[in-house]
Amino acid sequence: MIPDDVVDEVRARADIVDIIGEHVALKRAGKDFKARCPFHEERTPSFYVVPSKGFYKCFGCNESGDVFTFLMKRLGLSFVDAVKAVAVRVGVEVRDVSRQGGEDPHRHLHEANSFAQEFFKKALWDRNAGRPARAYLKKRGIGRDAVERFDLGFAPDEWRSLREGAAVHGIEDPVLLEVGLLVQREIGKEPYDRFRNRIIFPIQSASGRTLAFGGRILGQSGKGAPKYLNSPETPVYHKGEVLYGLSWGKNAIRREEGGLVVEGYMDAVSLAAGGIENVVAPLGTSMTEDQAKLLARYCTKVFLLFDSDAAGLKATFRAGDVLLAAGLHPS
Ligand SMILES: [Zn+2]
Numbered sequence: 001m002i003p004d005d006v007v008d009e010v011r012a013r014a015d016i017v018d019i020i021g022e023h024v025a026l027k028r029a030g031k032d033f034k035a036r037c038p039f040h041e042e043r044t045p046s047f048y049v050v051p052s053k054g055f056y057k058c059f060g061c062n063e064s065g066d067v068f069t070f071l072m073k074r075l076g077l078s079f080v081d082a083v084k085a086v087a088v089r090v091g092v093e094v095r096d097v098s099r100q101g102g103e104d105p106h107r108h109l110h111e112a113n114s115f116a117q118e119f120f121k122k123a124l125w126d127r128n129a130g131r132p133a134r135a136y137l138k139k140r141g142i143g144r145d146a147v148e149r150f151d152l153g154f155a156p157d158e159w160r161s162l163r164e165g166a167a168v169h170g171i172e173d174p175v176l177l178e179v180g181l182l183v184q185r186e187i188g189k190e191p192y193d194r195f196r197n198r199i200i201f202p203i204q205s206a207s208g209r210t211l212a213f214g215g216r217i218l219g220q221s222g223k224g225a226p227k228y229l230n231s232p233e234t235p236v237y238h239k240g241e242v243l244y245g246l247s248w249g250k251n252a253i254r255r256e257e258g259g260l261v262v263e264g265y266m267d268a269v270s271l272a273a274g275g276i277e278n279v280v281a282p283l284g285t286s287m288t289e290d291q292a293k294l295l296a297r298y299c300t301k302v303f304l305l306f307d308s309d310a311a312g313l314k315a316t317f318r319a320g321d322v323l324l325a326a327g328l329h330p331s
Contacts, residue, residue, distance in 0.1 A: 120153025292326035
């Protein structure tokens, strides 16, 4: 297999018009391109390539997909070979992890994150321990559908429950520390769970891999217990490069041809629970250049819904500049 982020990068860099144009006689149609469909017999063109979104679609036979799907269907390539074929053209080095025997160097970190996500989910649905957390979500209008879609969980109000659960599964302290799930105040001191008594929001890459967690405190925030707490930067999580909600909302963002940018994961999940699905949130930052570029893969229009207090307005202006620089149209 090829790591998800490499696949995403190859797709983002590929010129889909150029590549499909080698197999099909494309004609310009406004911002898009059309041709007679290579997948079914037709006299008048109903096959469209939409470069701004990186996909093709035939309105005659409903074939659709991205640059990889096209090569797989047209040339009979496997997914891995299709990615490699495009990667060569765009100058991205692809290492096929499974075939060359090399391992994903971060596999242990991803395993720890997967374990933690399941652990938090189980705690949320635990009959007794999860009851206050479920009641809170219900009060905020976040129903079971949204809870499941966003893989929400609950970190119990205990110092070492995750650590002990992980140990049973052979996941050791150094790994949990590296991925930010444990905190150790000083060398030699016993590590403890970073997330305690919090609703947990897994933070995923655009392709849906959990990289980190955000937690909202249940009840009152207080001394040393901020309302929101996120995983620190780790080898697999760089907060300025991830947009919360994109893995769940990207199809809606494409469909609606625009994305809503809100401040935090709580806002994003609340809106999605209310049926507004094309939502993302930067994580503790206004909006970075990388985040804007990520969003620009899926749409050209962006609506900023930050708080109307002074800090929110400042963040709105800063985000506006970054979005414009990435070729997006904020409003
Ligand atoms: Zn067709």
